[in-house]
Amino acid sequence: MKTIGIESTAHTLGVGITDSDDGRKVLANVIDMYRPPQGGLHPREAANHHAENVAADIEKALGEARMSIRDMDLISFSMGPGLGPCLKTSATAARALSCRLGVPIIGTNHCIAHIEIGRAMEGCDDPALLYASGGNTQIIAFSEGKYRIFGETEDIGIGNMFDKLGRELGLGFYAGPKIEKLAAEGTELLDIPYSVKGMDVSFSGIMTAALALYRKGNKIEDIAMSVQETAFAMLTEVTERAMAHTGKDEVLLGGGVAQNMRLREMVREMAESRGAEMFVPDRKYCMDNGAMIAWLGCLMYESGVRMEIQSTAVRQRFRTDEVEVTWR
Ligand code: ATP
Ligand code: FE2
Numbered sequence: 001m002k003t004i005g006i007e008s009t010a011h012t013l014g015v016g017i018t019d020s021d022d023g024r025k026v027l028a029n030v031i032d033m034y035r036p037p038q039g040g041l042h043p044r045e046a047a048n049h050h051a052e053n054v055a056a057d058i059e060k061a062l063g064e065a066r067m068s069i070r071d072m073d074l075i076s077f078s079m080g081p082g083l084g085p086c087l088k089t090s091a092t093a094a095r096a097l098s099c100r101l102g103v104p105i106i107g108t109n110h111c112i113a114h115i116e117i118g119r120a121m122e123g124c125d126d127p128a129l130l131y132a133s134g135g136n137t138q139i140i141a142f143s144e145g146k147y148r149i150f151g152e153t154e155d156i157g158i159g160n161m162f163d164k165l166g167r168e169l170g171l172g173f174y175a176g177p178k179i180e181k182l183a184a185e186g187t188e189l190l191d192i193p194y195s196v197k198g199m200d201v202s203f204s205g206i207m208t209a210a211l212a213l214y215r216k217g218n219k220i221e222d223i224a225m226s227v228q229e230t231a232f233a234m235l236t237e238v239t240e241r242a243m244a245h246t247g248k249d250e251v252l253l254g255g256g257v258a259q260n261m262r263l264r265e266m267v268r269e270m271a272e273s274r275g276a277e278m279f280v281p282d283r284k285y286c287m288d289n290g291a292m293i294a295w296l297g298c299l300m301y302e303s304g305v306r307m308e309i310q311s312t313a314v315r316q317r318f319r320t321d322e323v324e325v326t327w328r
Pocket of ligand 2: 110114133136255287288
């Protein structure tokens with residue numbers, strides 16, 4: 001089944017094409033990121049970027065796959081969670097395509113798409129997912145017919161924490177990679193609050209503490225290293241407990257922050273010490289992308305899920321455990 005998937009939950013617009021009858025699975029994966037000229041992300045401006053570019057990116061993806069839109073058997077899009085104005089762009093494009101072509105439509109849960117593309121591309125079977133991105137930070141695992149959230153952030157996503165901190169430190173937007181570089185030069189571990197409550201984590205206290213250390217004149221490299229070490233240790237701890245609780249012996253990383261080598265190292269060490277295995281998808285499948293949306297849409301459709309246009313409204317707070325998993 002050939003599926004075109006459109007993703008636009010936040011600042012990334014993605015169009016992917018997958019084919020469940022082709023061993024390669026993913027035939028195209030166009031990633032088009034909106035970068036605000038200055039300051040943070042404005043949902044409306046990001047949505048305008050997506051609306052202006054979605055038609056061209058669909059064409060680009062079809063070109064990559066060497067296919068025509070008429071070859072598509074299914075249209076899939078990201079229904080949520082995410083920012084309302086951004087979500088509406090891909091939903092509108094998907095509905096228009098579905099109506100025009102007379103092809104079925106499926107709205108997917110973005111977080112579940114991260115886990116399913118990891119299972120498809122990395123060959124892990126039943127992993128716990130540590131999903132760490134800008135807007136999301138969750139530990140998800142399959143249990144009793146659903147993907148359940150075993151731990152999550154109580155305030156902001158870890159990537160947003162890096163980006164906000166980066167802005168205050170003058171590093172510009174999308175600060176994660178810059179903080180990773182600075183952290184590698186750090187030498188002194190500073191005191192940063194370790195905030196784990198039960199299975200949940202929080203990051204805003206870390207940011208406040210980091211800014212206070214900056215004002216006191218501590219080296220930016222030490223601050224970056226201390227923030228990373230503390231935040232990643234928190235994530236690793238909660239992931240380990242979720243794995244122990246659910247009995248999973250695989251851990252999958254997902255989300256933009258999964259590109260961080262220090263995070264990978266810490267999770268890998270934890271996994272190895274429990275006799276478990278860590279999987280990290282290629283960068284283009286870690287970050288937000290359309291291929292994962294197409295792939296999940298296809299899994300859902302092939303397992304019997306059907307949707308009417310009327311039931312494709314976007315859901316900003318769409319939780320993973322609301323989805324009945326029919327394909328496993
Ligand atoms: P979502 O809608 O799923 O929350 P997103 O819009 O935040 O996703 P992603 O591409 O998944 O998009 O993640 C982007 C985040 O990842 C940004 O906050 C960025 O700073 C962070 N990031 C990227 N690379 C690194 C890195 N090497 N180390 C730490 N953080 C990183
Ligand atoms: Fe994401």
